[in-house]
Amino acid sequence: MNAADLSRCVIVDFSPDDESIPVYQVTRAEVEKIVAHAPKFPVFFDETAAKGEHGYLLDDEFARRIGVGILNALALSYPELKAMITATNAPIARVSAVGKLPD
Template sequence: MAKHPPYSVVLTYSEDQHRFTVQTVDPAKLAPLVAGKIEMPILLDEHDFKLDDEFARRLGVAMLNLIALGQPEIKQYISVTQEPRQ
């Protein structure tokens, strides 16, 4: 398996192409671009360090909601449960 250096992951939605793009970026190069922007910490200890299906679902919902804040056109396509499953 290839060894990768640490990187950040950027998710972008293109309205005109109706697609998501996922890119990897050097965290040091990304830091100045995200300074002062919306930040949403997700603390692993609050999830008992379980990166399971429910964690992934909630993370995905959060990403879609953040994208929809800046690009409300995507809201028409979102039909996910907003609250955690019980």
């Protein structure tokens, strides 16, 4: 198996039939021709992630914000999903790396 076979992407979808959000893992090569013509919603670490001593922290707050963004992107195509979303992208207090709120 070469490095190209190990490079993976994640596709997130909405299934109104069973009200689920299927997540698929596919090879980067399978996705490249599709993403070349698809709208892009970049999430920049320097705008959404906290900094730690070893670089950016992809913490709970980062995960929550990227998750809300993905739900909102899906809701552009599925009005019934939009009606279910109550989360916002407003930042909430981050917990520090030691598990407490920063001072």
